[in-house]
Amino acid sequence: MLGIALSGGGIRGIAHAGVLKALVDNGISVDIIGGTSAGALVGVLYAMGYTPDYIYEAFKLYSKEIVGLNGGLMFSGVREKILGNKAGIKGLKSGKSLEEAFNKLAVRKGYKNVGEILDLPVIITSVDIRDGKEYIFTNSVPNVENKGRYITNIEVGKAVRASSSFPGIFCPCEFEGHSFYDGGILDNIPVLEIRKQGVDKIIAVNFKADDIESSSNIMDLGMRTLDIMGNKISEKSLNNCDFILTVETDKTGLFDIEKLDSCFKYGYEAVLKNLKKIKQVLTSN
DSSP: OEEEEEOOOGGGGHHHHHHHHHHHHTTOOOSEEEEETHHHHHHHHHHTTOOHHHHHHHHHHTHHHHHOSOGGGTTTTHHHHHTTOGGGGGGSBOOHHHHHHHHHHHHHTTOOBGGGOOSSOEEEEEEETTTTEEEEEESSOOSOSOGGGEEOSSBHHHHHHHHTOOBTTBOOEEETTEEEEEGGGTOSSOHHHHHTTTOSEEEEEEEOOOOOOTTOOHHHHHHHHHHHHHHHHTHHHHTTSSEEEEEOOSSOOTTOGGGHHHHHHHHHHHHHHHHHHHHHHHHOO
16 A cells, blocks of 8 residues: 655645646556645645545635735734733634635545545644644544544534644634644654554655755745755654655745646655656565
């Protein structure tokens, strides 16, 4: 069985759909899929039976909800919060529109909660900011001692909203006493959770940290910082996968909606460049 773990990465997450399309086009089937933040968005759609091409179109349709805000307004309300004005937190994006969009996509496939998904086992990660622990939204609870971290009765839209609620941009996603934030806080690539599902091989998909040059701006610096942090946090996970597919997205920022087409292509091409290696890994003992 093959599991695929998709990292977070803002708008670059559309590259995951390109990766999935390339795998399908080359006869490689995915048996279990998991993701964090943008990876969770792509992963849950694929698990519900949507094709990579449809995911691509859905990503483009809901891109504004996915990034939360446009670049110029992304810190609206944060200044007031820092200065102690409690009303400032109301200026943060709630993520409700993203939740509603994904609930509609789930209903089209006959699903409501994550636990009801039948097409493919799916893993979605998030972090409760109150207790500092990682929680897993899934339709396939593994045989482990601590099953309290696994949640099946959460709506699909709320699960992806929770996994992608990036601190400082989105408000926390409230669910049954939990305050969920982006799963990338503790693990940006859920390899270890997919491993618990008993898979034979795991491919992890992450993004290359772009180099900083003299022409780089503050957003470039921010993206490199996030990529370095995400990859460092996920070091243990990456060491437990069978192949790491690193996608280069040519300095695409978290909110660069205009680069959606390019990122989809980058993901597809990354698989083609590494196809021989991937097939060797999948056929090795």
